[in-house]
Amino acid sequence: MNSIVIVGTGLAGYNLAKEFRKLNKERPLVLLTSDDGANYSKPMLSTGFTKDKTAEALAMADAAKMAEQLNADIKTAVNVAEIDTEAKALTLTNGETVQYGDLVLAWGAYVFRPPLKGDGQDLVYSINDLMDYARFREAVQGKKKVVVIGGGLIGCEFANDLTNGGFEVEVVEPVGRVLPALLPERASEAVQEGLESIGVKFNFGSFVTAVNKAGDQVDVVLSDESVIRADVVVSAIGLRPRIEIAEKAGIAVNRGIAVNRLFETSAKNVYALGDCSEVEGNVMLYVLPIMAGARSLAKTLSGAETEVKYGPMPVAIKTPVCPVVVAPVPADAEGEWEIEADGRNVTALFKGADGGLLGFALTGDNVSEKNKLAKELPLILG
Numbered sequence: 207m208n209s210i211v212i213v214g215t216g217l218a219g220y221n222l223a224k225e226f227r228k229l230n231k232e233r234p235l236v237l238l239t240s241d242d243g244a245n246y247s248k249p250m251l252s253t254g255f256t257k258d259k260t261a262e263a264l265a266m267a268d269a270a271k272m273a274e275q276l277n278a279d280i281k282t283a284v285n286v287a288e289i290d291t292e293a294k295a296l297t298l299t300n301g302e303t304v305q306y307g308d309l310v311l312a313w314g315a316y317v318f319r320p321p322l323k324g325d326g327q328d329l330v331y332s333i334n335d336l337m338d339y340a341r342f343r344e345a346v347q348g349k350k351k352v353v354v355i356g357g358g359l360i361g362c363e364f365a366n367d368l369t370n371g372g373f374e375v376e377v378v379e380p381v382g383r384v385l386p387a388l389l390p391e392r393a394s395e396a397v398q399e400g401l402e403s404i405g406v407k408f409n410f411g412s413f414v415t416a417v418n419k420a421g422d423q424v425d426v427v428l429s430d431e432s433v434i435r436a437d438v439v440v441s442a443i444g445l446r447p448r449i450e451i452a453e454k455a456g457i458a459v460n461r462g463i464a465v466n467r468l469f470e471t472s473a474k475n476v477y478a479l480g481d482c483s484e485v486e487g488n489v490m491l492y493v494l495p496i497m498a499g500a501r502s503l504a505k506t507l508s509g510a511e512t513e514v515k516y517g518p519m520p521v522a523i524k525t526p527v528c529p530v531v532v533a534p535v536p537a538d539a540e541g542e543w544e545i546e547a548d549g550r551n552v553t554a555l556f557k558g559a560d561g562g563l564l565g566f567a568l569t570g571d572n573v574s575e576k577n578k579l580a581k582e583l584p585l586i587l588g
Contacts, residue, residue: 209234210507211296211304213286214312215243215272216335218480218496222310223276225504235278236304238296240313243269243282246336249493252363252524254339255371261340286313289455291473308475308507311452311463315445315481315491320355324416326424330355330439333364342440349437350374353426355414356443357384359523362397364440365406366525376407376434378414378426385523388532389554389567390543396550396569400528409434445491447482462489467513467587469503479503485514486587494519516586520566520576528569531576533583535565555579 210226212219215237223235237243244265254264273280281304288297289309296304317332331342346352352368354361357379365375379386383394384401398408412428417439419425426434447462458464458472462484469477469485480496483489490496498514505512523530528550535541541558551570558564563582568575 208307209236209305210308210310211236211238211306212310212312213238213296214314214480214482215239215241215245215269215280216312216314216480217248217493218312218314218500219310220245220272220276221497221500222312222479222503223278225500226507227276229504229508231277235276236306237276237278237280238284238286238298238304239269239280239282240285241282241335241337243272243280244336245272248335249524251333251336251339252360252367254343255367255373256526258371261336261343264336264339286451289451289457289473289476291455291457291476294475306475308477310469310503310507311471311476311478311482312480313448313482315447317441318444318446319441320414320443322414322417324418324427326417326419326439329419329424329437330417330441332441334445342438345438346373351376351423351436353378353414353434353436353439355439355441357381357408357410358387358442358444359385359521360444361440361442362401363524364442365401366404366527368440369401369404369406370526374405376409376436377401378409378412378428378434380411380413382410384408385530385532388521388523388534389530389569390545392545392547393530393552393554393567393569396547396552397525397528397530400525400550400570404527414439445481447484447489449482452478452482460484460487467502467515468506468511469499469514477503477507485516488516488586490516490519490586492519492521515588518580518583519586520580522573529573530567530569531573532567533565533576533580539564 245267285299287299351374354377412430416427449459453459463478502512502514520533535556545554554567556565
């Protein structure tokens with residue numbers, strides 16, 4: 207069997223299939239997905255309430271239409287239980303076996319859920335795909351107040367979006383400021399001020415310990431023993447690459463499934479792409495790296511080995527009340543921030559010991575500088 211089997215129909219899986227079909231119209235293509243296989247843009251999930259979009263409105267095509275477009279067999283509502291790299295076969299949880307010629311793991315990342323106590327955990331939602339979004343929209347029909355756990359990228363985006371949608375939003379963030387992993391303090395202040403100006407409330411320095419039912423609502427209990435009464439809770443404290451099934455199959459993993467710049471794993475004919483992968487030490491949970499990877503892996507699978515190159519890839523954070531663009535500073539970088547600020551308009555440049563630009567954070571009107579500054583950054587993988 208010479209099929210390419212892609213596990214996952216998110217941004218990575220579908221874009222790889224599209225790019226591959228530009229180069230090869232005939233080779234059998236099978237896509238497996240645990241959801242309904244609808245094609246949608248994941249970044250739109252955190253703008254849905256601002257734009258008043260249902261899950262159906264965000265879907266661009268269903269699985270049947272995608273199967274037709276891609277000349278592919280798409281199996282929905284299936285999960286991989288095991289990978290046998292010697293037999294080149296997948297065992298699904300329903301007992302079915304799927305053979306592959308080449309296998310691409312594009313099953314993404316899962317939302318990290320904090321360990322919580324209490325009987326209200328069925329009212330704690332994570333929004334990581336379109337089906338999650340549909341369930342959440344249904345849950346908040348007629349509701350007023352939402353607590354968001356986490357003041358990072360996803361938490362801030364949802365706080366802005368839900369407030370635009372007419373909800374009262376309160377954010378719980380253990381660190382003393384918003385976006386602490388991405389922004390220097392002055393830029394964090396600008397974003398916080400913007401969100402507060404539309405009514406978002408923040409609880410810094412505490413974390414959620416329990417969610418208890420309180421009639422039709424919930425009591426969100428914090429580590430300082432304070433309690434927030436709300437209707438529903440959104441958990442938005444980060445993503446973790448899905449590695450467990452690959453690790454069980456003997457495939458090398460670190461934070462993500464370890465791959466080289468051809469997206470080859472340690473197992474022959476097995477590749478990993480997107481949020482589940484770690485490319486030469488880089489886990490990059492953003493859109494641009496996935497698109498670049500899909501294009502290069504499609505060429506490799508078509509017979510022309512092509513190593514991926516990652517140029518500077520600034521990330522836009524969708525907080526329209528205070529726009530943000532950040533080029534994250536490498537974890538091992540040495541240097542310091544140089545900051546200029548005027549109200550919510552902040553330009554923060556991270557300079558190395560030699561004065562070279564290694565990263566930046568822009569807020570407010572200053573996001574217009576992103577293209578100019580991106581040209582000064584070193585390549586991520588050249």
